[in-house]
Structures are given as structure tokens and as C-alpha cells.
Amino acid sequence: MRILKRKQKQVSRKYEDGKIPIGKEGENRYKFTKTNNIKKLERELKLIQRRLSNIRLNHIHQTTTTIVKTKPSRIVVEDLNVKGMLKNKHLSKAIQEQCFHKFISILEYKSKFNGIEFVKADRFYPSSKTCSCCGVIKKDLKLKDRVFVCPSCNARMDRDKNASINLSRYKKSA
Ligand SMILES: [Zn+2]
Structure with a gap:
């Protein structure tokens, strides 16, 4: 370069x-x-x-x-x-x-x-903001938050892992 x-x-x-x-x-x-x-x-x-x-x-x-x-x-x-x-x-x-x-x-x-x-996946699918344990959407998740902490069920998970679990369950909406 x-x-x-x-x-x-x-x-x-x-x-x-x-x-x-x-x-x-x-x-x-x-x-x-x-x-x-x-x-x-x-x-x-x-x-x-x-x-x-x-x-x-x-x-x-x-x-x-x-x-x-x-x-x-x-x-x-x-x-x-x-x-x-x-x-x-x-x-x-x-x-x-x-x-x-x-x-x-x-x-x-x-x-x-x-x-x-x-x-x-749809461009607006909230893969990172959704809790892969209980399904709650964490609206205030920031880009710098590398760990996802669920405000509802307290699940703690690596951000990318949480997103990939959600994506693995993704269903195309008709
Ligand atoms: Zn949760």
C-alpha cells in the first residue's frame, strides 16, 4: 500500500x-x-x-x-x-x-x-440489538458495546456471538 x-x-x-x-x-x-x-x-x-x-x-x-x-x-x-x-x-x-x-x-x-x-438478512433486522436468550430488543446498544447485556433477562454475551445466534434463526418475512 x-x-x-x-x-x-x-x-x-x-x-x-x-x-x-x-x-x-x-x-x-x-x-x-x-x-x-x-x-x-x-x-x-x-x-x-x-x-x-x-x-x-x-x-x-x-x-x-x-x-x-x-x-x-x-x-x-x-x-x-x-x-x-x-x-x-x-x-x-x-x-x-x-x-x-x-x-x-x-x-x-x-x-x-x-x-x-x-x-x-433484511438490512433492518436488529441482529445485534436483540437478546438471543429472551428476544427483548435493547434499543440503546452502542457500537462500542462489545458485550451484550440484556436489560430484561440479564444474559451476558459477546456482541458478535449474540448477533450470529440471532442470524442463525433468521426467517425471511414474506
Ligand atoms: Zn434477554
């Missing part, structure tokens, strides 16, 4: 170096030329980007295969939750979303191919 950033900077600097002002004075209009050097840098940049996206895709394939190989009867996934799920500091938000969608679609395809029921 660092190499990518450096290359991107190099390219924009080269463009900056070669700009020629056009139009009237103080107009801030410039002409940018693409030198051979820039072309070369852009080619290198493209190669790095392609290599990175191959690594990501490879990773998605490995992960989804591992999941499918455990032969579950059913897989339930949640729709994209931008706030809650994307927290990889090294990837831009756009790429994270793109990866997430790719992950879901490949998982769906592999599930179907292996005869595993694949369900996408």
Missing part, C-alpha cells in the same frame, strides 16, 4: 511540474501534458493496482472456500453495514465496500453450487 501511495504521489507531482498556465492571468487554468515519464509511471501504477486486487480476490476465494467446506446447512449474511463492519484502516472505504460485495456474491455462488441454503 505504501508503494502505491508513493507512486500515486509521484504521478501527480509530475503532472504538477509540467503544467502550463492558459487563459488570462489569475484565472487558474492550466494545461497538463502527459510525458513519457508519466506514461511509464502510470503503467507501473496500474500493475501494482492489479496485483493488489488479485491478492484481495485470492483472499476472498480462500475465505469463502473455507466457510463452504465446513458444510453448513445454511448461511445467513447481513447486508452491508458501513458503520459497523468496515474498519480496515489500510483500505479505502470504496474498496472495502467493493470487497464486501464481492465476498458476499462469491459466498452466495459457492453456497448455491454446494447445495447450501443462502439467506440475506
